[in-house]
Amino acid sequence: MLKIIYMGTPPFAATILEKLCDELYPPVAVVSQVAKATGRGHKVIPSAVEDLGRRLGLNVITSLNVNASPTLDVLRTFEPDIILVAAFGQILKEEILSLPKLGCFNVHGSLLPKYRGAAPVQRAIWDGETFTGITIQKVVRKLDAGDIVLKKEIAIEPEETAGQLMDRLAHLGGEALVESVRLIEAGKAHLTPQDESQVTYAKKIEKEDARINFELPAHQVYNQIRALQPWPVAETKLGNTRVKIFGARVSPLKDAGKPGDIFTDHKSHLTIQCGQQTALALTEIQPENRKRLKIQEFLQAFRGNFPFNKIGS
Numbered sequence: 395m396l397k398i399i400y401m402g403t404p405p406f407a408a409t410i411l412e413k414l415c416d417e418l419y420p421p422v423a424v425v426s427q428v429a430k431a432t433g434r435g436h437k438v439i440p441s442a443v444e445d446l447g448r449r450l451g452l453n454v455i456t457s458l459n460v461n462a463s464p465t466l467d468v469l470r471t472f473e474p475d476i477i478l479v480a481a482f483g484q485i486l487k488e489e490i491l492s493l494p495k496l497g498c499f500n501v502h503g504s505l506l507p508k509y510r511g512a513a514p515v516q517r518a519i520w521d522g523e524t525f526t527g528i529t530i531q532k533v534v535r536k537l538d539a540g541d542i543v544l545k546k547e548i549a550i551e552p553e554e555t556a557g558q559l560m561d562r563l564a565h566l567g568g569e570a571l572v573e574s575v576r577l578i579e580a581g582k583a584h585l586t587p588q589d590e591s592q593v594t595y596a597k598k599i600e601k602e603d604a605r606i607n608f609e610l611p612a613h614q615v616y617n618q619i620r621a622l623q624p625w626p627v628a629e630t631k632l633g634n635t636r637v638k639i640f641g642a643r644v645s646p647l648k649d650a651g652k653p654g655d656i657f658t659d660h661k662s663h664l665t666i667q668c669g670q671q672t673a674l675a676l677t678e679i680q681p682e683n684r685k686r687l688k689i690q691e692f693l694q695a696f697r698g699n700f701p702f703n704k705i706g707s
Contacts, residue, residue: 396475396476396496396575396578397472397473397474398421398422398474398477398478398575399421399422399423399424399469399472399474399476399477400421400424400425400443400477400478400479400480401424401477401479401480401482401486402424402425402426402443402479402480402482403427403441403481403482403483404441404442404443404481404483406480406503406563407442407480407481407482407501407564408441408442408443409561409568410480410501410564410568410571411424411446411447411480412446412568413567413568413569413571414572414575415450417568417572418572418575418576420450422453422472422474423452423453423454423469423472423474424443424444424447424452424455425454425456425460425469426441426443426447426454426455426457426482427457427458427483427484428457428458429456441456455469457484460482460484460486461484461485461486461489461490466489466490466493469490469493470493474493475494475495476495476496476499476575476578477490477493477494477498478498478499478500478501478571479500479501479533480567481501485537487535491534491535496578497532498532499531499543499571499574499578500531500532500540501528501530501570501571502514502528502529502530502531502538503515503526503528504526504529504596505525505526505527505529505545505547506538506542506545506588507538507588507590507593508593509526509595510537510538510539510593510596511537511596511598512596512599513596513597513598513599514526514596515556515559515560515563516596516599517621518550518559518596519550519554519555519556519559519621520620520621520622522613522614522617523550524550525547525548525549525550526547526550526559527546527548527566528545528546528548528566528567528570529542529544529545530543530544530545530570530571530574531543531588532585539588541585541587542587542588543574543578543583543584543585544573544577546566546569546570548562554620555620555621555623556622556623557623557624599622599625599626600626601626603618603622603626604626604628604629604638605630606618606628606629606639606706607706608653608654608666608667608668608669608705608706609653609668610669611669611672612644612645612668612673612674613644613672615642615668615674616642616644616674619639619640619641619642623640627639630705630707632681632702633701633702635681635682636681636682637680637681637682637705638680639676639678640678640679640686641676641677642674642675642677642678643674643675643677644672644673644674644675645665645673645675647665647667647671647673650667650671651667653667653668653706654666654667654704654705654706655667656700656704656705657673658693658700660696661690661693661694661698662689662690663675664700666705679692
């Protein structure tokens with residue numbers, strides 16, 4: 395039985411840790427980011443991995459910098475055979491990479507070498523990809539560039555958001571990691587170098603990415619809306635009010651206008667003209683300081699006299 399140190403932070407990583415414990419065996423230690431104050435009340439909430447690790451009775455270590463003492467000194471005491479990483483949120487330096495006898499291995503949410511980087515799930519949806527997957531790869535100093543143990547592919551559903559896809563990939567990631575550890579433990583893992591000519595990058599999602607540009611074709615705006623859930627959620631302006639868009643569908647364009655023009659019957663539908671003579675029907679939105687509303691609920695508040703004919707800046 396290998397002595398495993400597991401590093402992870404969000405729910406994605408917690409799902410994988412649970413699979414590891416259920417189908418293989420528990421790690422000797424779990425490392426997660428230090429709990430941060432969140433929300434209006436600034437309540438300090440432990441990460442999903444820290445919470446699960448404590449509930450399972452595992453050795454849990456939280457650290458602002460896993461590469462620095464005293465965390466590194468503590469990790470050395472476990473004499474790990476292998477370190478497993480999933481959405482940890484910190485770059486591992488040489489002192490950590492050289493610590494385990496068999497190396498460090500990462501669960502990455504894409505089919506490497508495509509979508510190296512911080513936001514592979516979101517960027518795959520935004521780019522209109524129809525499939526993605528999980529890659530188990532050896533961690534090296536260059537980001538997501540290590541040799542591959544195995545890959546597992548999954549289809550992206552046409553209406554799937556990044557959050558929904560992330561949940562499915564977490565379960566697939568758990569399966570892939572368990573299979574990989576078994577191969578490594580048995581000495582049967584075959585590491586395959588990545589094809590550098592096929593590399594693409596998944597840039598980190600920023601709040602600024604939320605702004606919708608209706609000059610783009612409707613299918614691109616639709617993919618953006620799916621990709622940015624649960625955070626930061628695609629948004630636009632309706633008059634002076636910020637509006638988050640949670641639901642939409644590509645719709646036939648019945649009337650010709652300009653990008654950003656609104657077409658509505660004032661009670662059941664609200665359609666936006668997009669670029670290249672395409673249109674997007676909004677189905678669920680959240681005006682600033684209000685709850686999420688189905689488009690019919692939103693329009694009802696105007697009593698048959700929706701006052702806007704343009705959306706966006």
